Amino acid sequence: MAKYPQELLHASRRLLARRTGQRGKLPSARIRRSISTSYYALFHFLLDEVGKRLVGAHNDLRRRRHIFIRTLTHAGLKAALERVRGRNVDAIVEDFFRAPGTPTGSVVVPLFAQNLARAFSDAQAKRHDADYDLNKQLSERDASRLNRRVFRVIAAWQAANSPADRDFKHALCLLMVLRGQLRQQG
Amino acid sequence: MKQADFSVLKKRVEDVTHDSPVGDRIKNIVLEADRDDEGSDFLRVILEVSSLDDVQDADLDPVVDSIETALLELDDRFPSVRFADAA
Numbered sequence: 529m530a531k532y533p534q535e536l537l538h539a540s541r542r543l544l545a546r547r548t549g550q551r552g553k554l555p556s557a558r559i560r561r562s563i564s565t566s567y568y569a570l571f572h573f574l575l576d577e578v579g580k581r582l583v584g585a586h587n588d589l590r591r592r593r594h595i596f597i598r599t600l601t602h603a604g605l606k607a608a609l610e611r612v613r614g615r616n617v618d619a620i621v622e623d624f625f626r627a628p629g630t631p632t633g634s635v636v637v638p639l640f641a642q643n644l645a646r647a648f649s650d651a652q653a654k655r656h657d658a659d660y661d662l663n664k665q666l667s668e669r670d671a672s673r674l675n676r677r678v679f680r681v682i683a684a685w686q687a688a689n690s691p692a693d694r695d696f697k698h699a700l701c702l703l704m705v706l707r708g709q710l711r712q713q714g
Numbered sequence: 715m716k717q718a719d720f721s722v723l724k725k726r727v728e729d730v731t732h733d734s735p736v737g738d739r740i741k742n743i744v745l746e747a748d749r750d751d752e753g754s755d756f757l758r759v760i761l762e763v764s765s766l767d768d769v770q771d772a773d774l775d776p777v778v779d780s781i782e783t784a785l786l787e788l789d790d791r792f793p794s795v796r797f798a799d800a801a
Binding site: 601602603606610613614646649650652653654656657660664665666667669670672673676677 | 748750751752753754756758766771772774775778782786792794795796797798799
């Protein structure tokens, strides 16, 4: 994992840490900051993935990657990931995800991608409440579960490296840049 | 966008959580619809529980997975599951 998203995940976890013997509820601000930070860890992980896969991973390309990923948006990532959060790729974009030489029909979403897409939707919904709606209660359990979930989906994404997995990731990264929309959709 | 009645969604949550390890701790299920600041609709699925002090986060993962899978079959709004202390 790139350094920045990893640091964000650690920061999110540290916000929930208790001193030895400390009991009682954590301050709401720490819970909300933790949730927001877990979301941003996943968001920045995806930016890094898109940059490395579409621009290139070489150190010399870092500046170009950073310029490129500024074109990505929260809503764009969400729209693209919504296309792959079910068992099959959304029919509207399934041809785009079909690997070369594979037959027509539904395209199955690999579990690592489905889980990451769902985690992103969950994290974005919770981050909305954490940052903007103080009337909505969020528990320490919500924050710790989200932190673990983000860590888990990132690890699974990184472990998925078969040729089919890499092809799927590449298509998904392209769709994130395209904000989930293809021209043929009109 | 596919949307189901809250009564249908709540019944589905009750069904998938009933036999789960935390089924007997769930005192109430609250559903709320909202739209985030990016314009995406989502559902809050709030499980009000008596106590989860002796339950690990990992034990809750299958429960949450089941709720998400079940509700996404009925409704396109993403179900964001939360745990709250029952009053």
